[in-house]
Amino acid sequence: MSERDFLAERFEEHRAHLKAVAYRMLGSLAEADDAVQEAWLKLARTEAGDRAGDIDNLGGWLTTVVGRVCLDMLRSRRLRRETPLPVRLPDPVVGEQVTDPEQQALIADSVGLALLVVLESLNPAERLAFVLHDMFGMPFEEIAAIVDRTPAAARKLASRARRRVQGTAWEPDPDPVAQRRLVEAFLAAARGGDLDGLLAVLDPDVVLRADSGGTFPGGVRTLRGARAVAGQAATFRRMATASVTRHALVNGMAGLVNTIDGRLISIMSFTVADDRIVAIDILSDPDRLARLDLSGLEP
The missing domain is CATH 3.10.450.50 (Nuclear Transport Factor 2; Chain: A,)
Known part of the structure; x- marks a missing residue:
């Protein structure tokens, strides 16, 4: 197996998780795919000594990359407009039954459209801190490096986001x-x-x-x-x-x-x-x- 094939195989093991992270961050399935693709290109460009075989926690490394890409995309959305971004509904994931692993990851933990709408109202750093910590359990020390703040500041970002989410989102009936x-x-x-x-x-x-x-x-x-x-x-x-x-x-x-x-x-x-x-x-x-x-x- 060539080195590139090895990288691709290991990357595919994490694709569903990475798209789930990007979807919660961006609310757009197409943009989520773009973010995941950018993570793959970043991995493929990494110097040989730092490639997948030498990265202790490849999933964490890729999640960090996707988080940074999504943060840049959210910030770019705001910079492209002089007026506030219009509210929009996130892209829905539709099916009669959800059996595909990627779709299961996208909608795990009752991430319905109503919750995603609330996430759209957060600023980019708050959204990243909430998604990565509250939804995916990433430590604040790692989140801090992505948003270029201290762990304590990253914790405050997530706390502010959590209060807004808890104040406006419902706990859906799972039945x-x-x-x-x-x-x-x-x-x-x-x-x-x-x-x-x-x-x-x-x-x-x-x-x-x-x-x-x-x-x-x-x-x-x-x-x-x-x-x-x-x-x-x-x-x-x-x-x-x-x-x-x-x-x-x-x-x-x-x-x-x-x-x-x-x-x-x-x-x-x-x-x-x-x-x-x-x-x-x-x-x-x-x-x-x-x-x-x-x-x-x-x-």
């Missing part, structure tokens, strides 16, 4: 049967234009986010509260009756995939907690939908 039951009830009420039926399944503080690709200021239209969301009953009814709707897992949680004449028009993700729907995230941006990998859905 897929309970999730699907509520989504089916929501869909039945939507098809019937049943306002009371919608209110019965929505949490009083439910949040609906709809990303249609920049139609609304800030990129995403947001509604808060059961009355406001249920007030969209006519829109839900038009969508439910005009399209072919099928159940799917979206980031491991109950969701719906909607098509018209075989064309994907939207993907909906539902966050369920305490036997109510607490968040609905709808991606209908045609450009982003066209780039999604839906190979996890059966024809």
Whole structure:
């Protein structure tokens, strides 16, 4: 086996983990792939004496590289714009069942769209510290080297991020049967234009986010509260009756995939907690939908 083949084989052992790190950092599947590819190029360019066979903890080394690449990409996003970045929904991971190891890594630990939206609101250093420490258990000493701060400062970054996450994200119900039951009830009420039926399944503080690709200021239209969301009953009814709707897992949680004449028009993700729907995230941006990998859905 050549040295490059050996490097490639060892790198592939860590690919799923690295993409999971990058996805949580960036919220974009394409950018996550770019970050992982950059880590491979960095490894391949490393001097012979420092190559994979001589790196004691290759997984940790590669995670650090991916973390730095993602941090640079997040900072670059902000520098490219004079105005604040528009909120957008992260790319969803869609399938009827999640069996692929890479997809399993992407959505492990209930990383639903609602949580990823919260991560989008963190500054780059906070997001990196929270993702690497709270989600992947990286020590603050190693995180500090990536963000060029002391371990104590890295710990404070993660703490600030944790407070924001805990204050705005829900602990989702892990029971897929309970999730699907509520989504089916929501869909039945939507098809019937049943306002009371919608209110019965929505949490009083439910949040609906709809990303249609920049139609609304800030990129995403947001509604808060059961009355406001249920007030969209006519829109839900038009969508439910005009399209072919099928159940799917979206980031491991109950969701719906909607098509018209075989064309994907939207993907909906539902966050369920305490036997109510607490968040609905709808991606209908045609450009982003066209780039999604839906190979996890059966024809």
